[in-house]
Amino acid sequence: MSGQGRFITFEGIDGSGKSTQARLLADHLRASGRDVVLTREPGGSPGAEDIRKLVLEGDADRWSAETELLLFTAARRDHLERTIAPAVAEGKIVVCDRFADSTRMYQGVGRADLRRLVDQLHELMICREPDLTILIDMDPETGLRRALSRGGEEERFESFGSDMQRRMRDGFLALAREFADRFIVIDGGRGIDDVAADVRRAVEGRI
Ligand code: ADP
Numbered sequence: 001m002s003g004q005g006r007f008i009t010f011e012g013i014d015g016s017g018k019s020t021q022a023r024l025l026a027d028h029l030r031a032s033g034r035d036v037v038l039t040r041e042p043g044g045s046p047g048a049e050d051i052r053k054l055v056l057e058g059d060a061d062r063w064s065a066e067t068e069l070l071l072f073t074a075a076r077r078d079h080l081e082r083t084i085a086p087a088v089a090e091g092k093i094v095v096c097d098r099f100a101d102s103t104r105m106y107q108g109v110g111r112a113d114l115r116r117l118v119d120q121l122h123e124l125m126i127c128r129e130p131d132l133t134i135l136i137d138m139d140p141e142t143g144l145r146r147a148l149s150r151g152g153e154e155e156r157f158e159s160f161g162s163d164m165q166r167r168m169r170d171g172f173l174a175l176a177r178e179f180a181d182r183f184i185v186i187d188g189g190r191g192i193d194d195v196a197a198d199v200r201r202a203v204e205g206r207i
C-alpha cells in the first residue's frame, strides 16, 4: 500500500503522551521511507494556529461551550482544507495529534452536553473520519500531573481539573467502542518506548 495516503490520529486525555507518540511514529514512518506530515489540533495550518491561541489561552470562562465548539470547528475546517486533505491526496501519511474525537469528548460531553450539535456541525462542515485512531489510555491523575508539569500559557483546559479528566477518559473509551472499526486502544501508563512499540505494531497492521 505504499504511496496510498493515510490519515492517522492520536487521541486521549491531556498528558497521556499523544504528542510524544505522534512524533515518534512520524520519525519511524519517515525512517522507513514514507512521506509523512506531522500535525496537530487545534492548529495545523496558519489560520487554525491563530484560532488555537484564542481557544487555549485566557480564563476558563472566556468562551461559552457553544462558541468554543464553533471555534474548534472553524479551525478544523481550515486545517482539513489546507493541510490534511491535500497531503492525503498526494499519497502522504498524515499523523495528527487530536481531531474530531476530541471535540466529541471535550465539547460533546466534557464541558457541556452538546454531542448532538457536535455531530451536526461535523456532518455539515468536516465530514471526514481518520483511517486509524490510536487512543492512548491512561489514569487521569498521572495524565494531569504530566500535563501540568509542562507549564506554559495553554492551561485553559487543564484548569478544568481532575474530575473532567476522569470523565474524558471514560468518554474516550466509550468512543473507541462506538467507532470500533478505526480505534485501537493502547495502554499509555508504561515507558515511552513500550508504548511506541505498540503504536508501531498497530499502524503497521493497518496501513
Ligand atoms: P499529550 O500530548 O497527550 O498531552 P505529551 O506527549 O505532551 O502528552 O506528554 C506529556 C508529558 O509527559 C511530557 O513532558 C512528556 O515528556 C511526558 N511523557 C510522555 N509519555 C510518557 C511516558 N510514557 N512516561 C513518562 N512520561 C511521559
Ligand code: TYD
Pocket (backbone or CB within 6 Å): 013, 014, 015, 016, 018, 019, 041, 042, 056, 072, 097, 098, 099, 100, 102, 103, 104, 106, 107, 147, 157, 158
Ligand atoms: P492539546 O494541545 O492536544 O493539549 P494536550 O497536549 O494537553 O493534550 O489540546 C489542547 C486542549 O484543547 C486539550 O485540553 C483538549 C482541547 N480540545 C478541545 O476541547 N476540543 C477539540 O476539538 C480539540 C482538538 C482540543
